Amino acid sequence: MGILSCTLARRKEVFSFEYDQKWLLSKQKFMIDPDLQFFPGQQFLREDKSNFGMFMDSSPDRWGTKLMIRREAIDARIGSRPVRTLQNSDFLLGVYDQHRMGALRFKLDPDGPFLDDDQNMPAPPMTALRALESASKKLEDDDNLDDPNYSKWLSMLVAPGGSLGGARPKSGVIDTDGTLWIAKFPSG
Known part of the structure; x- marks a missing residue:
């Protein structure tokens, strides 16, 4: 294209x-x-x-942006470095490729891999809905990066929920047939 x-x-x-x-x-x-x-x-x-x-349209909206900013804060803390201010390109390319909205895929090289295609970040199975809902509630209510569980909650949601638009907490999940679904969680 x-x-x-x-x-x-x-x-x-x-x-x-x-x-x-x-x-x-x-x-x-x-x-x-x-x-x-x-x-x-x-x-x-x-x-x-x-x-x-x-x-x-392929970039995250408020919920996904919030997750990515918090992921950057945790990565900076772990790496003992200052927090980077994320740019539009960081949000656009920081979305897990299989969950990206807008039917677009991105590469740095025409013969290279798609961005971001980290196979460690697929959508969780539908059986994880309760755990995902709990993590979204905790992340929405608490931005305490010192909480030992915070990184775990964030990693549960950033890949499957980072690309999805809107302000409400949500996540991609996969059913038993391998179909990708969007799970929206209560907010506030």
């Missing part, structure tokens, strides 16, 4: 997109974003937009 590029300019990410020539010549091509026109070369956004809408 094309290449999304991200550069840092004055500590702000600037995204551009360039259609693949095969996509532009394809009879099956379709408009993928209102800010992208059918012509070759890099296309940039207006300054008031942070990324193209189609890619924002």
Whole structure:
């Protein structure tokens, strides 16, 4: 389809997109974003937009963003380093590939693996719903990184729930047939 590029300019990410020539010549091509026109070369956004809408749809909303920010805080603590401020690209590419919304997949190299394809982060089975609900409640109510169970609760939810949009706690789960489902949990 094309290449999304991200550069840092004055500590702000600037995204551009360039259609693949095969996509532009394809009879099956379709408009993928209102800010992208059918012509070759890099296309940039207006300054008031942070990324193209189609890619924002593949990024987490409030719940997933919250999980990723907390994961970064724990990783920084474990690594004895300062907490990084996560950028839009971190949220876009930090979603487990199999759970990513928007029917898009990302690679750094056309022949390389998809990002993020860590096989240690698949959706849990549907039988884990109660444990996932409990973890989501604890994470929503408590941001005490010193709690010894905090990292465990976060790891239970970050991969299966990090990509899902909206503000309510949720998680992806897999049924006995291998079908991916979204489980939404009570909030507040």
